Amino acid sequence: MTQPLRLGIAGLGTVGASVLRMIAHRAEALTAATGRSLTVTAVSARDRNRDRGVDLSSLRWFDDPVALARSEEIDVFVELVGGSEGAAKEAVEAALAAGKHVVTANKALLAHHGAALARAAEARGVALAYEASVAGGIPVIKAIREGLAGNTVSRVYGILNGTCNYILSRMEAEGLTFEACLKDAQALGYAEADPTFDVEGFDTAHKLAILTSLAFGVEIDAEGVSVEGISAIQPLDLTMADELGYRIKLLGVAQATEAGIEQRVHPTMVPKASAIAQVMGVTNAVTVDADAVGELTLIGPGAGGAATASAVVADIADIAAGLVRPTFGRSVATLAASRRVEMQRHEGGYYIRLTVHDRTGVAAGVATRMAEANISIESILQRRSAQAASSDPQGLSRQPVPLVLITYAATEGNVREALAAIDRDGLLAEAPQLIRIERE
């Protein structure tokens, strides 16, 4: 039997403590599976005295994660510190430079510095493994990198942020506002005190950028992701979606087009009967469209200490078994340059909810502007609310009313142009709501 694989873990929060417990609990099975025993030799965290429910007394303690990363006593550096800069970045760089394998759950670090870190790993012939950084406990990195090795991928999309999916699920089920559901999510610990990073789509964008690089063999380009969050979604949009046969999910979508790889994060109408539409609460899901398998969908936990630890330990087990694959599926030098595709060029169906003045000819005016911009309308829904209809049966008050349009495939540029014209015509009482439709 070979020497034990020596692990150094930096960051002992929920995930780190779970990793420690899992390695102890599954020791025999992991050794049987990989042919090598795993031993945690050293750890680093901010507070040495906090009770984490695990015995650290036999482990070497480092106050400084960078010193741990360089330690002669470890073969693998497990980075669970977090953050795209500072200690996490320095420690990962130090570990790679010292020829140590790195396992990380840090999507921000990879999204911003993935290419440079992959190059450093490659130079030393070590692994930079990051299964835990995307979709928590779902082994999606492994599925794309290895399971679909024979496939050419045309699209990857998914529900990558549990906070947003929890909020949208509750808004839909209970007819609540975004603000009310966010407050509940915060109370339950599903959302941060400052929820911007989650609810405005940036977390999803980081994860999507990683998937894009791996699935399409292009350089990672997190800044190239078009990002729109869920804070503007209103209960009425969810009701309308339901009537039209859709659900609204915050999706990250990477799609091969003639112009390059579109990378976009936005609230999305998905057909109610699709597998991804069934995914409720904090659960994550990823669908890959690829030439040989057609469609492959993975559904599972996107966060949580044990689920994230599961992905970290899977990466460690791969290293123990001797598996060192190129970080993004191929050497950094052979990754294609990222060509950004402007959102204006996106082509797809659109849900457009206008709030129009309730007067004769408005629907005709809207329809004309749409036609001028070459947009075909699949369906149109105009209805006063039940409340308005009962309190004012003759329609005398002439309050603004919603007018919902579903378009056939159109380019975003044309849709924006039509909406600008409709606005110039003075037909709108409020800014329009626009939600993209993603078909299976």
Next chain:
Amino acid sequence: MTQPLRLGIAGLGTVGASVLRMIAHRAEALTAATGRSLTVTAVSARDRNRDRGVDLSSLRWFDDPVALARSEEIDVFVELVGGSEGAAKEAVEAALAAGKHVVTANKALLAHHGAALARAAEARGVALAYEASVAGGIPVIKAIREGLAGNTVSRVYGILNGTCNYILSRMEAEGLTFEACLKDAQALGYAEADPTFDVEGFDTAHKLAILTSLAFGVEIDAEGVSVEGISAIQPLDLTMADELGYRIKLLGVAQATEAGIEQRVHPTMVPKASAIAQVMGVTNAVTVDADAVGELTLIGPGAGGAATASAVVADIADIAAGLVRPTFGRSVATLAASRRVEMQRHEGGYYIRLTVHDRTGVAAGVATRMAEANISIESILQRRSAQAASSDPQGLSRQPVPLVLITYAATEGNVREALAAIDRDGLLAEAPQLIRIERE
């Protein structure tokens, strides 16, 4: 760069031809991902002259797959011949004995001889890879073996046979009989001329036995699977399922219980809102319940040349990258002995459809026998058909009527005992229908 990995492919049907095309088409990407180029050097099939749409002129031809398996010109033997005995078995044994890696799509071979073959692979330190044998293009073997390495699995279940799922989907959607849907499936090429192997659940049982061994670390025991097919499912059962909030799927289920690992294949009521209930047509799905990730579901194509080839090529790529993991996740010597659990001991909810004589006291008689066997009833549905009600409003004809019971968790032994007593009481006009309920 190391030497190219030399492949010999036995069996050039739809899958084999797809593998050849995929390796040619994805050559650059596969080399970039694995660090090694792949080259098919030799092939074997029954008919040398058949046009397969691929150029075989540069490849060495073997009439005998066993001779190909032993050839000095290959490093990996790809077995796509099929069948649990005969040429496939001899060739795989010969390849392993000669120290060659084996990739196979042959579930029957693994189900019947998996342990012996795994032992032979282990003795020579070569891979015996079989991703394509279960759920076609879904990388479920990899997900369980590697992605969930840190987890203890408590249950694996799935839709593993596309033919059955196609038939049940059409029966549900169109109210057709099993026989009518089977005929269509045969016309479309989804079912064989002799459909027994698929529709009676044996194909699912083979795949389940493989998943059981891998997920629970026990010796493979295909004969230990309790098997029941879908041929007795009637349109009325699908209607009732719908009313009660379920769909009927043919599931393979392996579940850890105190007595051992239950392995069972049977038509199953699954909650309509579950991910697996959305899986329609020939698509496959597998759900794994495990301690760290909770629930992980994979959905994708279960068959087809390209999808199956995708799994075969993924296995080949793993070998090219140097990955040799123990066949069933650990060495054969450390696999636990399989302890068979009698179906009588199964505990779960049951859907019981009785066809009872339409006379006073029948429902009471049934309920009494259930109570005597310690079975609690969750719901009960008794209804004459609309047709009967309209043609005979007074109920004078007294035709037998359906009586549907949903039980709380009960043991199969108790359910069978109660049904036998009800039958002895002379209450039944037909044999009872019994469908197990699987909760998420």
